[in-house]
Amino acid sequence: MSEKSQKVIAANWKMNGSLELLHSLSSLPSSKNKIIICPPTTLICKSKEILPREVFIGGQNCNENASGPYTGEISAAMLYESGARYVILGHSERRSIFKESNKLIFNKLLCATKFKLVPILCVGEDLEEKNQGKAKEIIESQLGQCIPKDIDFDDLIIAYEPVWAIGTGLTPKIEDIAEIHRFIRDFLIENFGSKASQVPILYGGSANEKNCAEIMSISDVGGLLVGGASLKKKEFIEISKA
Ligand code: PGA
Numbered sequence: 001m002s003e004k005s006q007k008v009i010a011a012n013w014k015m016n017g018s019l020e021l022l023h024s025l026s027s028l029p030s031s032k033n034k035i036i037i038c039p040p041t042t043l044i045c046k047s048k049e050i051l052p053r054e055v056f057i058g059g060q061n062c063n064e065n066a067s068g069p070y071t072g073e074i075s076a077a078m079l080y081e082s083g084a085r086y087v088i089l090g091h092s093e094r095r096s097i098f099k100e101s102n103k104l105i106f107n108k109l110l111c112a113t114k115f116k117l118v119p120i121l122c123v124g125e126d127l128e129e130k131n132q133g134k135a136k137e138i139i140e141s142q143l144g145q146c147i148p149k150d151i152d153f154d155d156l157i158i159a160y161e162p163v164w165a166i167g168t169g170l171t172p173k174i175e176d177i178a179e180i181h182r183f184i185r186d187f188l189i190e191n192f193g194s195k196a197s198q199v200p201i202l203y204g205g206s207a208n209e210k211n212c213a214e215i216m217s218i219s220d221v222g223g224l225l226v227g228g229a230s231l232k233k234k235e236f237i238e239i240s241k242a
Contacts, residue, residue: 007216008157008200008223009240010036010120011230012060012088017043022050024233030054031240033223036086036120037230041074048083058086058120061094064107066114076115087117088225090146092124092163102145110148113155120157120225121146122204123184127164135162136183143187153188153195157202159225160184165205167228174214177203181220209235212242 009031013021017039028035028051038058039047047057059079063070066077079087089112090105105121112119123142125135139160147156160180165171172180181201188196200222203215208229215221230236 007033007221008036008202009033009242010058010086010088010157010159010202010223010225011038011236012091012204012225012227013037013039013231014060014093014227015040016231019043019046021231021233022046025055025236026050026052028052028055028240029237033240033242035240038086038088038120041079041082044079044082044084056086057084058088059084059117060088060091062087062089062108062112062117064104064111066111076112076117080115080117085116085118086120086157087112088120088122088159090122090142092122092126092161092166096126096163102142105146106148109146109151113148113151118155118157120159120202122159122161122225124161124163124205130162130164135180139180139184140187143184144191147192149192151192153192153199157200157222158184158188159202159204161204161225163205167206169206171206171211171215174218177215177221178218181218185220207239209238212239216242 036056036058062076063073089108094100109119123139125138129138202223202225204225207224207226
């Protein structure tokens with residue numbers, strides 16, 4: 001299977017997980033999918049040692065500055081040096097709890113790509129926006145404002161994560177996921193040209209071992225970004241094979 005058509009299963013551990021969980025995944029079976037594990041920053045170095053070689057590691061956030069007096073922050077270069085090759089940016093928890101704006105996320109993408117990390121850019125509407133029929137408008141402004149114009153689309157992943165589906169056990173209808181993914185693809189091609197036609201667009205929000213195969217079979221779904229279910233070894237192994 002060519003790199004381009006390979007689907008992605010990314011695990012977002014958030015502020016969860018442990019060395020014990022990492023060790024339990026040391027014999028993660030190989031998969032036709034590209035597997036990216038994004039543990040807390042403190043486990044990135046160990047992930048490189050413990051996880052199978054074909055598993056990629058990602059950070060969950062980075063600072064928008066290359067370095068400097070930003071106590072408690074982690075730079076893109078530090079993530080890269082510790083073994084990460086990907087970084088989740090613009091996650092809805094960062095947007096809502098830490099008040100990250102599209103402009104800040106744009107600057108983080110610039111910094112991440114400068115230091116050779118592939119951003120996994122998260123977009124998606126919250127419940128109020130969905131109920132007001134504004135999902136597409138919100139996603140359009142997030143994509144339009146967070147993606148630098150000259151970004152290399154070979155080194156970018158988009159994740160559509162409806163905020164109301166994250167951690168709730170709720171998922172959109174299959175046809176709704178399909179519609180939004182097509183909308184994202186069309187928007188990217190219209191605004192960035194045909195180079196955006198192959199960018200993986202992941203689905204995230206209560207993905208689990210039961211729904212993963214059906215969601216993965218939607219054309220334009222390039223994989224999954226998995227939160228809660230990625231913390232359960234057996235379930236994550238099943239999802240990784242989807
Ligand atoms: P969830 O989280 O799978 O627990 O809904 C997904 C995410 O926040 O990336």
